[in-house]
Amino acid sequence: MILIDYGDFMDWEKLGLKMGLEIHQQLDTKSKLFCPCSCNLTDKKADYEILRNLRPTQSELGKIDRAAFQEARRKLRFLYEAYSQETCLVEADEEPPCPLNLEAMELAIVVASLLNMKVMDEFHTMRKQVIDGSNTGGFQRTGLVATHGFLETSQGKVVIENLCLEEDAARRIETTSDGVKFRLDRLGIPLLEITTDPSIHHPEQVKEVAYQLGQVLRSTKVKRGLGTIRQDLNISIRDGARVEVKGVQNLDLMPTMVQREVERQIKLIEIRDTLLKREAQVEDEIFDVKSVFEDTGSKIIASAPAVKGLKLTGFAGLVGMEIQPGRRLGTEFSSYAKKLGVSGIFHTDELPAYGISSREVDRLKDFTGAGAEDAVIIVAHQEEIAQGALEEVKRRALMCFDGVVEETRKALPEGNTEYMRPLPTSSRMYLETDIPTFTITRPQVQKIKNNLPEIPRAKKERMESEYNLSEDLATQLVKRDKVDDFENIMNNLKLDPTVVASLLAYSLRELKRDGHSMDSLDSKTLINALKLLEQDKISKDAISPILIHVSQKNSSPQEAAEALDLLMLKESDVEDIIQKIISQKEDMVKQRGMGSMGPLMGIVMKELKGKADGKLVNKVLKESIQKFL
Amino acid sequence: MNYRGSAKKLLESSGISIGDLITIEKDDVTYQGMVLDRSEDADDQHIVLKMDSGYNIGVNISSSNLKLVEKGKKPKLDLKPLTIKEDPAKKDISIISTGGTVASIIDYKTGAVHPAFTAEDLLITNPELRDMANIKGKAICNILSENMKPEYWVKSARSIYDEINEGAYGVVVAHGTDTMHYTSAALSFMLETPVPIVITGAQRSSDRPSSDAFLNLLNSVSAAKSDLAEVMVCMYAGSDDTGCYLHRGTKVRKMHTSRRDTFRSINTAPLACMKEGEIEILPGAKGYNSRGTVELKLNDYLEPDVAFIKSFPGINGEIIDYHLDKGYKGIVLEGTGLGHCPDQLIPSLERAADYQVPVVMTSQCMYGKVNMNVYSTGRRLLKAGVISGGDMLGETAYVKLSWALGHSEKLEEVKKIMETNIAGEIEEKSSLDYFLL
């Protein structure tokens, strides 16, 4: 089978590719969204462990939300790690939430304004049902702050649909057969959720949007580092279905991920067409096939109390068909089965293998009445679990007749995706009655708009035009967050902007890279060091050694310059040294007259060890020779 | 609808009602969504919309143009009727609800939370109960726990009496948690019961997946099938979703404003521990009444005019005098330490004795017994006729005094009743175990 050679080969427009991006970004506020705990994670041993079960609640139609129901079926128990100081009763769902964190709300309005959004008049906190255990209450608190924004990209405008302010979920620590363990430290950290509309139409554009959103977010008080920003991607093609890919970490991988998902959807549509042509069927009966494997060489099967089989009429060859590099339709079946607690499935497209002999495959086919065009799926586990797992496979196999199904999928590191759960239906929200509605007045919004931070791109452009910096230096200053330091120095000292910028953008980094800790270096010390340069007391090459000395010895830059003997000499000192050298080289000077300038310059500079400016030396030397002659 | 003032006027003049799909046009933005009702205490400057995304927003009505997109159907709670068949193999358990929402149903379309009262609602939201018993439900009132009055205790006691008389194998009372321990004490005095009477509620509202309502209810139904023919409170034992305690109705108190395990046994140990519907009777449950050993009896006379006063450093006799002048028939004074109050109260307390108004002393410490023999103040209080509440909780003493006064107006008789253990409210022996359980 030949895989599609994707890349520029695919005609995205013809395929009807549509994408939306959803970004979650943690804010760097003093406290959590609805309690006074700090927003820092901890690795301390938990002071308390709390055991909870969640129960889906019923809506008016007696219909439990699809995704919620799925989670409930897993009957998981949740264990929460709590702390006496780091977390409180709010995270433990033992106390009503405190009032909304105003700092977080202000940051949300800042970001909304930077994204050209319209801010709500009144913010209503909602409860969004999430019963995977990641929220102790069984819901996430969230509210809509702004809508109707946009972003310009090189491939056109992208609409920013919604900006929500919400609580982050508890941190998943481990999954055991007993249930899932969460830590409450992350629960309640303010989070911005930004969603675009599904109008992104090229894999490269989605990367650009993600990059720009990241830039906007980083111009405000947001958390940095691993896990503080999470990206989800919605992908669909015209004949496919909407699939939400969770947890895309790497921006550069986004285009690949899109391509692979498109490929998966195309393959699933192909499979559907083949199945319809073959008049394929998913059989209802689940067979007990334990007897087929009486003296099997497969350890998994031999050790399992029950072995169950499902016949898929007309599925032969399709279950083993590759739909993403290294992933087959069987892998999709397996992901569904795994939700019931099995470690995987076997299917006849991949057998004989794994210790299962061809004789056993033949017997299995005989037993289930499967012909050459049919496939059989088997699961070995405890009776009830094996049965449930095959019911799941049956459900997924039936979906093959619809082609692509709406799903939430997990991003895998190499660019593939794996089934997680059905897409949540939209009926999961109701008002959080423990928190009053929050009025956002227009003067408040205006005040925030008047004091917006500069977004990185504008900042870079301003660095170039205002200070005449090269594009590279301007980019580095912005990227390394040094613009404020730079402007602070430029406001205080009269120095060449390029010298200061390259110090901040490069020299400091090099010092750090060479193993010098620059932690104690504050902006005041930096300004004092540069003041020596401004006053011509040191040369610019002296700055790095001075800073190293300062950080090691905790001295002032002046003291460091003295200790390292890097202070520039005064004109009279230079004169003295030149006088001394002229008298030493008296003969040569007499002989060559002004022609001795060249050789003498070399000797003087060596003697001065860079502690005097070349121009000055040149001037004094010239005068001294003239005087001597 | 709760809209008022300008918002109400605008909605009415635009011919828009709750549930309608509308657009609100503003200078720079247009919102579309379904009109929702607004909370009663909110301002009249905003209209609430539920957006397609599920989010609610409030839109300021100034320079807003409302347009109807589609008339909404009146949202109504449409539960499919249940056909509940009685199973002769199962016990009949009655669930009486007083208004605490042990069950509720969310209308996700509008976000409204409907409290569920009928047995049917209860069984729809908690279908597991059907496996446990034939559930018969009755809603006797619908009031918040804080609005409970002695007259509702009487109403509840009579309903429970009827249920037991009609053959209930056990009774569960769903109750708000704030005053649950007053009601449990009242029922303990008013009813002599051959079957378990279990009072329960929820600290986390039942609309949330994390609610404690289900486990409390499940364990209560189970407790109602047990051998413990007592009035009991069944609530979480700890913060975990692992089990509940059964507390004696007269020796239990709400001790935390919000935690699930807020109810604690005071000056005694819990009677039993309930885990996943299994009962484990604890060693502390000595001398409980077994099922069928006591004949059903209702003593529902209560004197409502009883005051419950807390002593504090700046208190003076006026407060006591006020109640005497107003004709209160009895006073429970929650004193400090072993059962003391400032000297300046003594003349008023003597006056109470002259008026034949019993004054019962309990302690703000809650833990431990009142003993007025140790210090001179205590001895002066005894001399003034103050009755010792022993190790009774203040709340229990207050309920018991109402009940005692319902039976007799004679000071001596009331005193005797107060000092006699009627429903496990007084323990003679203070165990080393009984502290901060």
Ligand SMILES: [Zn+2]
């Ligand atoms: Zn907290």
